[in-house]
Amino acid sequence: MRESLDLMVIGSGPGGYRAAIYAALRGLSVGIVEEADWGGTCLNRGCIPKKDWHYTAKTIARSAKFADRGIAGGPLRGDLAKAWTHQERVVAQVQESYVGFMDRLKVRKFRGRARLDGDTNVVIDGPDAGTVEAANVILATGSRPAPLPGVEPISGKVLTTDMLFDEEAPPAGEVIVAGSGIIGTEMAFILAQLGCSVTWVASGAPLRKTKFTPQARGALEDKLREYGIEWRTGGRLAGTRVEGARVLAELDDGAILEADWLLLGTGREPVTTDLGLGGAGVETDGKGYIQVDAHRRTTRAGIYAIGDCANRNQTANHAMADAVVAVKNILEAESAEADDDLVPEVVYSALEMARVGLDDDEAEDAEYEPAVGFTSFETNPKALGQDTDEGFTRLLADMDEGILLGGEIIGDSAGELIHILTSQPDPETALNRIAQGKFNHPAMAEEVLNSTETLAANWGLGPEIFGE
Numbered sequence: 001m002r003e004s005l006d007l008m009v010i011g012s013g014p015g016g017y018r019a020a021i022y023a024a025l026r027g028l029s030v031g032i033v034e035e036a037d038w039g040g041t042c043l044n045r046g047c048i049p050k051k052d053w054h055y056t057a058k059t060i061a062r063s064a065k066f067a068d069r070g071i072a073g074g075p076l077r078g079d080l081a082k083a084w085t086h087q088e089r090v091v092a093q094v095q096e097s098y099v100g101f102m103d104r105l106k107v108r109k110f111r112g113r114a115r116l117d118g119d120t121n122v123v124i125d126g127p128d129a130g131t132v133e134a135a136n137v138i139l140a141t142g143s144r145p146a147p148l149p150g151v152e153p154i155s156g157k158v159l160t161t162d163m164l165f166d167e168e169a170p171p172a173g174e175v176i177v178a179g180s181g182i183i184g185t186e187m188a189f190i191l192a193q194l195g196c197s198v199t200w201v202a203s204g205a206p207l208r209k210t211k212f213t214p215q216a217r218g219a220l221e222d223k224l225r226e227y228g229i230e231w232r233t234g235g236r237l238a239g240t241r242v243e244g245a246r247v248l249a250e251l252d253d254g255a256i257l258e259a260d261w262l263l264l265g266t267g268r269e270p271v272t273t274d275l276g277l278g279g280a281g282v283e284t285d286g287k288g289y290i291q292v293d294a295h296r297r298t299t300r301a302g303i304y305a306i307g308d309c310a311n312r313n314q315t316a317n318h319a320m321a322d323a324v325v326a327v328k329n330i331l332e333a334e335s336a337e338a339d340d341d342l343v344p345e346v347v348y349s350a351l352e353m354a355r356v357g358l359d360d361d362e363a364e365d366a367e368y369e370p371a372v373g374f375t376s377f378e379t380n381p382k383a384l385g386q387d388t389d390e391g392f393t394r395l396l397a398d399m400d401e402g403i404l405l406g407g408e409i410i411g412d413s414a415g416e417l418i419h420i421l422t423s424q425p426d427p428e429t430a431l432n433r434i435a436q437g438k439f440n441h442p443a444m445a446e447e448v449l450n451s452t453e454t455l456a457a458n459w460g461l462g463p464e465i466f467g468e
């Protein structure tokens with residue numbers, strides 16, 4: 001089999017899928033090749049099953065207040081086995097709709113493992129073996145759990161999140177969660193609500209390496225503690241052993257912990273081996289990430305790389321943003337540049353946390369005069385009425401020009417509310433546009449409006465914000 005296309009995409013995660021769909025909508029002939037499950041990590045063993053579980057977890061967590069609201073029968077209890085089956089059903093449904101949409105747009109789907117043959121030709125081994133000549137290639141091969149020295153993943157006992165969602169979840173019981181990055185912070189909360197007794201081995205405070213403000217991380221810590229979830233710092237996971245039905249976790253401070261199973265949230269690495277990159281002149285960095293510029297071009301003309309295989313942010317949001325940049329540049333050279341800061345980051349734990357843009361230090365380094373517009377959900381009528389009054393909205397603006405530099409929304413539906421900020425086309429007019437917006441009352445979104453007005457009241461930004 002040999003065919004010729006405008007664009008060949010390798011990998012069907014959110015990066016590859018979005019690139020294929022967007023390119024097809026823009027008139028290119030497109031092929032996509034996938035060696036495993038359509039939808040990649042995000043759909044099959046990442047964002048989507050995790051989000052499904054997060055909804056269940058937060059419903060259970062909130063049920064402690066149900067009796068007070070006149071809802072009898074609480075507090076609720078989690079059932080990990082049923083939760084696993086639920087996410088499996090949702091994933092299958094979403095996958096069917098993804099595949100159906102690609103078919104409708106006449107995206108040519110190939111099954112098999114792809115590699116470059118030294119040019120922009122893509123060689124496929126597997127069910128659809130053959131070579132596709134492509135004018136352009138987008139590499140979207142994603143990431144996998146990074147190996148941890150001394151720790152051997154074992155089904156049912158020492159699990160990566162890939163194994164947790166790909167294989168049936170082990171029975172709820174005593175679980176050690178390792179890592180206090182995003183995966184550890186999300187899964188410690190979720191598993192605790194789904195009926196597990198969690199011991200959390202953290203290398204430091206939750207999310208300490210992210211750009212969330214100390215205030216946001218503090219609010220998260222308070223909420224985790226409210227639910228009885230503590231993290232153990234000091235010792236890092238140095239090895240695991242299975243003894244009978246139990247897993248022993250050896251920490252580098254000498255402690256040995258014991259549980260029914262262990263979940264690793266200790267980092268992911270890019271998938272960039274055995275792709276024929278060297279022969280095609282596509283360079284990687286010391287950590288294996290494909291080197292790209294702001295146009296998402298690799299070091300080889302006609303070959304682009306997007307998402308986890310090239311972008312250290314490793315979120316579906318960045319993968320999808322990269323996809324659009326790469327396709328735009330295929331359509332018209334150098335017409336689009338990626339700006340990772342403008343892509344939202346969202347964490348789903350005991351609190352939902354969303355942020356975008358510069359943080360306070362970055363704003364100062366860029367020589368802005370940062371001003372903060374802050375409002376709490378504590379007095380928001382919608383939040384009070386639904387027991388979601390924890391959290392806040394925090395906007396960061398330049399005191400001189402009123403430019404929106406960044407924002408953080410902590411609390412229920414933060415991952416939805418952040419779109420009010422990310423859908424602003426121009427940071428110079430963003431605050432004014434939000435302030436002129438028509439809002440539903442009562443809504444949590446009103447706190448975004450109130451934060452602009454706080455900026456006007458406290459920092460003299462009235463003319464920029466009210467447009468007077």
Ligand SMILES: Cc1cc2nc3c(=O)[nH]c(=O)nc-3n(C[C@H](O)[C@H](O)[C@H](O)COP(=O)(O)OP(=O)(O)OC[C@H]3O[C@@H](n4cnc5c(N)ncnc54)[C@H](O)[C@@H]3O)c2cc1C
Pocket residue numbers: 010011012013014015016017033034035036037038039040041042043045046047048050051112113114115140141142143161162183271275306307308309314315316317318319346
């Ligand atoms: C537990 C968990 C929860 C997460 N939750 C979120 C979240 O809530 N929000 C968020 O933004 N991000 C989340 N992420 C991160 C998100 O899943 C990734 O950033 C995203 O999937 C990256 O997309 P991608 O397209 O770059 O790669 P992937 O989704 O990893 O897809 C790559 C695909 O390429 C295929 N492939 C690789 N090599 C080849 C080859 N040679 N030939 C053919 N096919 C190949 C793979 O089989 C895979 O299907 C989560 C991750 C995890 C692990």
Ligand SMILES: NC(=O)c1ccc[n+]([C@@H]2O[C@H](COP(=O)([O-])OP(=O)(O)OC[C@H]3O[C@@H](n4cnc5c(N)ncnc54)[C@H](O)[C@@H]3O)[C@@H](O)[C@H]2O)c1
Pocket residue numbers: 148178179180181182183184186201202203209235236237238264265266267268312313314315316345346347348
């Ligand atoms: N909501 C989201 O956007 C979302 C959700 C999940 C995952 N992800 C992405 O997936 C990627 C992987 O997530 P992650 O949390 O595994 O990685 P991470 O790199 O964010 O965090 C890993 C954590 O594990 C710690 N660690 C490493 N080795 C350890 C050891 N031996 N003992 C104890 N702790 C150890 C690290 O210090 C770090 O804090 C991230 O890049 C993240 O962006 C995103």
